[in-house]
Amino acid sequence: MKMSKRNVMLAGASVALIGMLAACSHSDHAENSGPSGDSGSGKKPTISATIYDRGLIAASEGTMENNRWTKWINENGPTNVKFTAVPRTESKQKLNTLFASGSAPDLIFEFDPNIKNPLYEQKQLMPLDDMINQYSTTYKKVLDENPILKQVATKSDGKMYEFGKINEAIPQNIAVIRQDWLDKLKLTAPKTTEELYQVAKAFAEQDPDGNGQKDTYGLNVGPGLLDIFGGGGSYNIENGQLVRTWDGYKFYIDFLKRLYDEGVIDKDYITDNNGAKARQDFLNGKTGIYFVQASSYSLWNRLWVTDYATLKTNAPGADLEMMPYPKSPNGQFINWINNPVQLTAVVNRNAKDPKAVMEYIDFLSKPETGRTLTNGLEGVHWQEGQSGCPNTIDQEKNKTELGYVGQDYDMIFSVTSGGKCSFIASSFNPDKPDEKLAKDKFKESMNIFYSMIDQGAKWPGLTHSEHMPTVPQDLLVDSQNGSTEIGNLVTKAIVGGASYTPDKAISEIQALWTKYNGAKIDAFYQEWYTANKDTALMPEDIFQIVKEQKATQDEILK
Incomplete structure (x- = not known):
């Protein structure tokens, strides 16, 4: 009998917990990954793999294809890897060109299912079941401990085609609020979107910074704001049927339209594509409520250590607090969550040495590999802290030598394999006051997060976007064009004045x-x-993973 997804997840939970606790020990070492793949010749096999190029690497470090970490991988791994850089914003074009020319690497690292799924449909990918069964030890163990990984990697023909990992299930975006402004204006943090409007309006109109000028903004139009209203065009589930709803857009348009017309938000937000101006306004002490991405240690550290220090320099007395997402007329929604079960790599069907590819995946799955490609080298980039986990030695040095790495050289490593030291909160050094504050705020954020889930907050959509299917080719262009035009229409409605009502906008969207x-x-x-x-993977499964990881979070944050 086929086990249901929920039973499969629970069956692996106790095994994963045992593995996690073992991995937490500083003296533990991952098992040997088996044969070197040299077939007795004494020479490492060579494979090829893609690597994202985000334009972050300093000239002194080399290139994404040749730097200190590619050298470390080739010196310490079971294979020699020839890397092909893929511009992060041009993955689709680059990979299509590589496959069309017959020069695609053996191993493709890619997050976007809308790029990988067509490769499967075109039969460009190699099934992984035999590779894993014949050659894997470490990654096979990861699958045994996290059966949901195999479940979501299995395609319609019953075979696995993607490698993946378990991520830390935390909010991708958060909101913070100027508590000192609330105190000065004798206001409380908003619990509904109507209260959010009133507080933002007061922040923009009642001179909370006391400089006698009308030069403050209530909030920024940042990541996560639409999620408060349930997301854009999505589906409700009614009696097992999907029912298309545009309510999220309707309430979002109505909310932002009022703020825009009344000058509560920056009217240049439309052209602030990367949020740089909004961040600068926040740093200058001109924004009362700040929506921001905070889904990694570096982003959390930037907000609560670097940016908070800058804010306090520019606005002495500034006091930031976490702001739970308020309830909208469409219901109470949770923050968008990092994809906890993420498929990240596929194998070119023309790969000549599947064994070597599998051994490289095993190498990337090991705790010591994940630790190095996340934190750098012990004694050089980090030292062991009170918790037994890596603490950064020199932030500026790491910015240059590690800042371009991110997770891109090890998109296979699961947090459940690395134990508590793989979780974000373990990276903060509580001996440093600013990092202790960052850790305390992270704890506060997680407690808010757990409370919202326990109280029944909904996911802003049908499921995580990376687990939605790719629209068939004959509908793909229509789907893309329709989504683009709808997005443009939403913006047009927000800035279109009183005559462009939310109801009119929704009618045109439909x-x-x-x-x-x-x-x-x-x-x-x-x-x-x-x-x-x-x-x-559906929202209830995502929430279940959050709950399964809570014990580890609580241990770190106690």
Whole structure:
């Protein structure tokens, strides 16, 4: 009998916990990954792999294809890896060109399912089941401990085609608020979106910084704001059927339209594509509520250590507090969560040495590899802290020598393999006051997060976007064009003045959806949901993973 997804997840939980506790020991070492793949010749096999290029590497470090970490990988791993850089914002174009020319690397690291799924449909990918069964030790153990990984990696033909990892299930975006402004204006933190509007309006109009000028903003139009209203065009589930809803957009348009018309938000937000101006306004002490991405140690550290210090320099007396997402007319929604079960790599069907590829994946799956490619070298980039976990020695040095690494050289490593030291909170050094504050704020954020889940907050969408299916090729252009035009229309409605009402905007959005074959797209998603609702990763599974990781978080944050 086929186990349900929920039972499979729970079956692996106790095994994963045992593995996690073992991995926490500083003296533990990962098992040998087996044969070197040299077939007795004494020479390492050579494979090829992609690597994202985000434009972050300093000239002194080399290139993404040749630097201190590619050398470390080739010196310490079972294979020689020839890296091909893929511009982060041009993955689709680059990979399509590589496959079309027959020069695609053996191993493709890519997050976007809308890039990988067509490769599967075109039969460009190698099934992984035999590779794993014949050659793997470490990654096979990861699958045994986390059966959900195999479940989501299995395609319609019953075979696995993607490697993946378990991520730390934490909010991707958060909101912070100027508590000193609330105190000065005798206000309390908003619990509803109507209260959010009133507080933001007061921040913009009542001179909270006391300089006698109307030069402050209530909030920034930042990441996560739309999620408060349930996301954009999504689906409700009614009696097992998907029902398209535009309510999230309607309430979002109404909310932002008022703020825009009344000068509560920066009217240049539309052209602030990367949020640089919004961040500068926040740092200058001109923004009362700040929506920001904070899904990694570096981002959390930047907000609560670097940026908070800058804010206090520019606005002495500034006091930041966490702000839970308020309830909207569409319901109470949770922050968008990092994808906890993330598929990250596929193998070119023309790869000539599957054994060597598998041995490299095993190498990347080991705790010591994950630790090095995350924290750097012990004694050079980090030292062991009170908790037994790595603490940064020199932040500026690491910015140059590690800042470009991110997770891109090890997109396979699971936090459950590395134990507590793989979790974000373990990276903060409580001996440093600013990092202790960052850790305390992280704890506060997680407690808010757990409380919202316990109280029934909903996921802002059908499921995580990386677990949604790719629209069929014959509908793909319509889906993309429709989404683009709808996004443009939402912006047009927000800035369009009193005559462009939210109801008018939704009517035009629905007409656009019809124009771009929306009914057929809805039917496709319904068919997918009916066939996969018991095996795909859905919000209740994401919340379950959050709860399973809570014990580790609590141990670190106690």
